[in-house]
Amino acid sequence: MDVESLFPSESDLDLSFTSCASNTSTDRTFTSSSARSSLTLSFNESRGLSSSSGVHRPHRKSDPHWTAIHAATNLSPDGTIHLNHLKLLRHLGSGNLGRVFLCRLKDYDDSATFALKVIDREALTNKKLSHVMMESQVLSVVDHPFLPTLYAHLEVSHYTCLLIDYCPGGDLHSLLRKQPGNRFRVDAVRFFASEVLVGLEYLHALGVVYRDLKPENILIREDGHVMLSDFDLCFTADVVPTLFKRFSSKVGPTKKNWLSCLEAVFRRRKEISDEEMTAFVAEPTAAYSRCCVGTHEYLAPELVNGNGHGNGVDWWAFGIFLYELLYGRTPFKGATKEATLRNIASSRPFGFPESDVAAEENGVAEVKDLIARLLVKDPRRRLGCAWGAADIKRHPFFDGIKWPLIRTYSPPDVPGLMRKKSHVSHVRGGGSSFSLSRRKSLGKRWSWRGIGNFIKGKGSDSKLNKKISM
């Protein structure tokens, strides 16, 4: 087939995109506007909204995605990626801001695939435009295995197009629904939670408060590892990375009988005397926003109360996230969204299910203890708020995890989880046999014009757990 007929010029593209904004309801997320500028680990200072082409990334130079991108830019007359370098393969989904397509580079059939997020700026309100800016800002600075790589940022007419990693494994919410009892075993919870924790730790070190952690926003890469997505509700703050020295004891599950309690006290005393700890903390503890944003069931009490919130909202959401992975539902969910918010705001503590489906599994006491320490309504007493991920990583639930090697752990053997060999072997093998077989199964390919028609003619099919905007 004549390739050019599939790829009209970019001016054709401009005409074909008439309505990119989805009319998805915004019933599960709130929004914010009060981003604070970064001072120490600079977020706004050194990086802008421009294309990622000038940024020295990534650390995996042999990654086939970058190889293809570099080859395409080398051949491009102006040394940059354009939309007509891309071949759209299919529509992946729609969100509040735009639509996402699977694509690959036109002249590199055996190269990796990408996801292209297309946002029609003309169809968005000013508030949503600020979210687009936030998302592109965050994408333009992050470089982490559990976060998306921004391969190109294209501004074409009134469209903003972000070329990022494609995650063929879907999202964690869909995966959760494929599990027996709609819940993960404790070991699977530990795997996903560890990776998400490391991703959050990295974001916080950059001064980025995520504010939209939920299983729907955790995408699964082809090797079964996670990728946090959706950064439009983030806000930024100053971070002063600091080396702290302190005395500390390990936190752990509460023992019921008094003898165990006594033992625990003695053990704790010993630990306190033994454990003078030095910790590197890069946590945006001064982060502050008054805008209520997020997803109902994941909103922290301070967000619901509207009295201002900071980094602690992510650690609260991390507690809800653990709970949902473990039990298949969130702890404060009520019959209506208002009831959910009332449950969150009330002073009543949450409870664990009476018939605990996880009761027999190793590590359940630890994960429940961790959840209880995260779902503390007063953020000043919530685990993570003062010391960030450093404190959470030390919780017994994560005992034995070698954090620097986290990327090398094998994903759990759970139904429906894609577990293609890691990117390392993919890189070495050049990826050609995989790409070939996968290409065959991609089905219908889209032209830019075809997608324009699709956008005009069809509604959206966005995610189950929706954001709320206020």
Ligand SMILES: Nc1ncnc2c1ncn2[C@@H]1O[C@H](COP(=O)(O)OP(=O)(O)OP(=O)(O)O)[C@@H](O)[C@H]1O
């Ligand atoms: N990198 C990706 N790889 C695979 N699928 C993706 C990728 N990014 C997005 N998707 C799919 O496209 C859908 C829309 O994503 P998008 O980020 O635009 O919206 P969203 O996640 O609903 O967030 P929001 O509405 O807050 O912008 C997602 O639900 C997901 O199914």
